[in-house]
Amino acid sequence: MLIDIHTHSPLTPGASLPLAELVQAVKAAGLDGFCLTDLHSVAGAAEARALAAAAGLLALVGFEAHTDRGRYLAFLPEPEKLPALGNWLRFDERGLASFASLQGAVRERGGALVALRPYDRDVPGAPGDKLAQLEGIAAVLVRSSRRTDLADDMAEELTAGLGLPGVAGSGAATSAEGVGQVASLLCGPLAREADLVEQLRKLNAWPVTIGREERPREDARRERPRDGDRGRDRPRGDGDRDRGRERPRGRRDDRPPRRREPGEGGPPREGARPPRPPRPEGEARPAGEGGDAPAKRRRRRRRKPGEGGGGNPPSAGPTD
Numbered sequence: 001m002l003i004d005i006h007t008h009s010p011l012t013p014g015a016s017l018p019l020a021e022l023v024q025a026v027k028a029a030g031l032d033g034f035c036l037t038d039l040h041s042v043a044g045a046a047e048a049r050a051l052a053a054a055a056g057l058l059a060l061v062g063f064e065a066h067t068d069r070g071r072y073l074a075f076l077p078e079p080e081k082l083p084a085l086g087n088w089l090r091f092d093e094r095g096l097a098s099f100a101s102l103q104g105a106v107r108e109r110g111g112a113l114v115a116l117r118p119y120d121r122d123v124p125g126a127p128g129d130k131l132a133q134l135e136g137i138a139a140v141l142v143r144s145s146r147r148t149d150l151a152d153d154m155a156e157e158l159t160a161g162l163g164l165p166g167v168a169g170s171g172a173a174t175s176a177e178g179v180g181q182v183a184s185l186l187c188g189p190l191a192r193e194a195d196l197v198e199q200l201r202k203l204n205a206w207p208v209t210i211g212r213e214e215r216p217r218e219d220a221r222r223e224r225p226r227d228g229d230r231g232r233d234r235p236r237g238d239g240d241r242d243r244g245r246e247r248p249r250g251r252r253d254d255r256p257p258r259r260r261e262p263g264e265g266g267p268p269r270e271g272a273r274p275p276r277p278p279r280p281e282g283e284a285r286p287a288g289e290g291g292d293a294p295a296k297r298r299r300r301r302r303r304k305p306g307e308g309g310g311g312n313p314p315s316a317g318p319t320d
Contacts, residue, residue, distance in 0.1 A: 006035065040063060060075070115140045132162055140155055167206075170182060
């Protein structure tokens, strides 16, 4: 069965989606049912079941708990018979439930906890990687129509590492726009909350993306070179401005060489030659010092026969 495991009614503070509109959206999306998970409340169970039965849908009821260790969905058998949450959960001055009390109470009543958005930065106290240190977690919500792809991917990677099932829910609260984009696929008989708890414990749950368009990866949109094009010269620069124009290399010809001023470059090293004093402007450097007048090369005079010097002596001519 395909169900939306995370929805809200106006009983959740800040939510405004009527139950009748939620049921119509679930029916139009082709889902088999939904889970009503209002914040710290199961008071909407009777109305949700009646509207769902009239539409031929399955309505399961749980509640969302905001704790000091993040947010969770709690599913327990026969939620209508539960006492007021304040009687069996401990809340602090911020209105957050103690995770230890929630985990213990759900375990005693044969229920299941689903971690909700563990990597969402907008959730106070979101556990992130520390979720692996918490006990009593039956599943993790890894797909939602309202969350970012990065947070969903990180939650799914953590779920796979822990060996837990992943589920998906729209989190619809103010609008039914996200209903039908994601859902949870559950195998086996599913008619009441006890069946949902059993399927989660048996790992018979999978997240499904239905109508949400996946964002293309940045590297997938880049055109990769073919094997025959590798090694070919390609134009560089912005667009067509630099195509066919060779870039200058080295120092530009129109840039004069920079002359270092006296004292520039820090104190001289010990034993170094003192810097030359600046030469008056317009005065040419002497030949051989790299100035304007190039040094003249000495021409080597060829020796005449009979002159002294090294080498072999001149050969003697014929005698009478």
